[in-house]
Amino acid sequence: MEKTDELFQLRNLFYVGSYQAVINEENSLNVKSDALRLEKDVFVYRAYIARGDYSTVIESVSDSSEPSLLAVKALAQYFSSSDKTSAIESLTQLTSSADPTVLLLAAIMFTNEREFEKALGLLSQTPSTFLEARALSAQIYLLHNRPDFSGYKKEFKILKDTEEAVISQLAVVWDNLYQANVAGCSKNPAAANSADEKIEEAFSSLTELVQRYSETPLLLNALAACSLMRSQTKDSVNQEMKLAEKRIGTSLDKDPNKEETLVNQLACQILTNKTGEMKVKRPFRLSRCATLALRQLRPWKHRPFRIFLKDMSKSIYA
Numbered sequence: 001m002e003k004t005d006e007l008f009q010l011r012n013l014f015y016v017g018s019y020q021a022v023i024n025e026e027n028s029l030n031v032k033s034d035a036l037r038l039e040k041d042v043f044v045y046r047a048y049i050a051r052g053d054y055s056t057v058i059e060s061v062s063d064s065s066e067p068s069l070l071a072v073k074a075l076a077q078y079f080s081s082s083d084k085t086s087a088i089e090s091l092t093q094l095t096s097s098a099d100p101t102v103l104l105l106a107a108i109m110f111t112n113e114r115e116f117e118k119a120l121g122l123l124s125q126t127p128s129t130f131l132e133a134r135a136l137s138a139q140i141y142l143l144h145n146r147p148d149f150s151g152y153k154k155e156f157k158i159l160k161d162t163e164e165a166v167i168s169q170l171a172v173v174w175d176n177l178y179q180a181n182v183a184g185c186s187k188n189p190a191a192a193n194s195a196d197e198k199i200e201e202a203f204s205s206l207t208e209l210v211q212r213y214s215e216t217p218l219l220l221n222a223l224a225a226c227s228l229m230r231s232q233t234k235d236s237v238n239q240e241m242k243l244a245e246k247r248i249g250t251s252l253d254k255d256p257n258k259e260e261t262l263v264n265q266l267a268c269q270i271l272t273n274k275t276g277e278m279k280v281k282r283p284f285r286l287s288r289c290a291t292l293a294l295r296q297l298r299p300w301k302h303r304p305f306r307i308f309l310k311d312m313s314k315s316i317y318a
Contacts, residue, residue: 006031007040012166014043014050015132016209017218022047038066042101045072052257054080067094068101075105078112088113100126104133116140120151134158135171142178169205173222176202180229199229220251221260228268244268 010029013021026044031037045057049072057076061069071094078087091109094102103122110119120140126133134155141152156175159168180198203226210219224247231240245268251261 006036007043010040010043013213014047015166015170016213017050017216018214019047019050021214023051038068039101042068042072045069045076049076049079067097067099068105070094071099071102071105075109078109084113095122098125100130100133104130104136107133107136111136111140111143116144128158131159131162131165131167135167138171139174142174147175147178166209169209173202173205176205177222177225177229195229199226202226203230215250215254217251217255217258217261220247220254221258221264224248224251224264224268228264241268 006029010022010025013019013025022043026040029040031040045061048054048056054076057073058080061073063070065073071091074087074091074094078084078091081087088109091102091106095106103126107119107122110116110122120137123133123137123140128134138152138155138159141147141149141155146152147156156171159171162168163172176198180195180202183195183198203223206219206223206226210223213219224244227240227244227247231244244264248261248265248268251258252265255261
């Protein structure tokens with residue numbers, strides 16, 4: 001008889017960015033083994049980190065906890081402190097345990113530090129069946145604009161072969177949007193058609209995830225990116241821009257301080273000449289958001305929009 005995965009729903013809720021639902025699931029889940037209880041706690045604490053509630057994690061995890069929990073605590077300290085040296089040292093030391101979760105969390109930290117080689121080195125030590133590690137590795141290659149590397153091809157094949165898993169579906173979405181961006185730069189009409197197909201594949205997968213789970217800021221931002229890309233390839237420009245604005249607005253209602261949403265909002269408003277309407281609750285973040293938005297708006301030869309491949313270190317990979 002096939003063994004039931006007791007954390008199946010919890011993992012998927014985390015991967016689609018439904019962090020409060022992960023926290024709510026904590027008390028309703030009655031897992032039997034110590035290993036599963038530990039994994040459950042790791043996901044719950046990571047959900048707190050993704051919501052910006054670092055103090056709950058730091059205060060709840062004792063210094064005598066398992067390495068994976070200590071790694072989550074160190075990650076919370078890393079994101080919560082302006083001086084990250086101590087947290088980096090703590091998490092780096094924990095990697096000697098060779099625990100796959102510790103290696104993943106350390107790789108998240110190094111990705112955020114933009115020390116990609118260190119992150120890839122740690123991820124390469126995890127089992128090939130650890131799909132979240134494979135997905136983060138693939139993300140790093142795309143951030144480097146190197147889907148041609150053998151490392152990316154190896155990771156992406158594993159993810160493509162396990163596309164029934166939510167984390168793998170999301171990785172395929174990232175690949176589709178990246179490939180659509182590359183194809184959109186070409187003068188070749190066939191490449192433009194390929195870009196349209198990749199956008200539609202990504203849009204279809206994301207829509208299915210929203211229907212299965214909920215409209216999380218993570219999924220809404222990805223759908224908004226699809227709409228912004230569609231607005232440059234279809235005749236219904238105004239309709240697609242309105243859809244992007246609607247999704248960004250809904251995402252802001254759910255989390256008004258999420259950086260990815262603020263970046264997409266500003267990019268959308270630049271495209272529609274509405275930059276004067278933007279209101280940010282934390283004005284000091286506007287400069288960074290503007291920089292990221294302008295980065296994604298570098299003009300293509302035929303299309304003004306360049307898709308923003310966001311670093312998900314503090315969202316799906318928190």
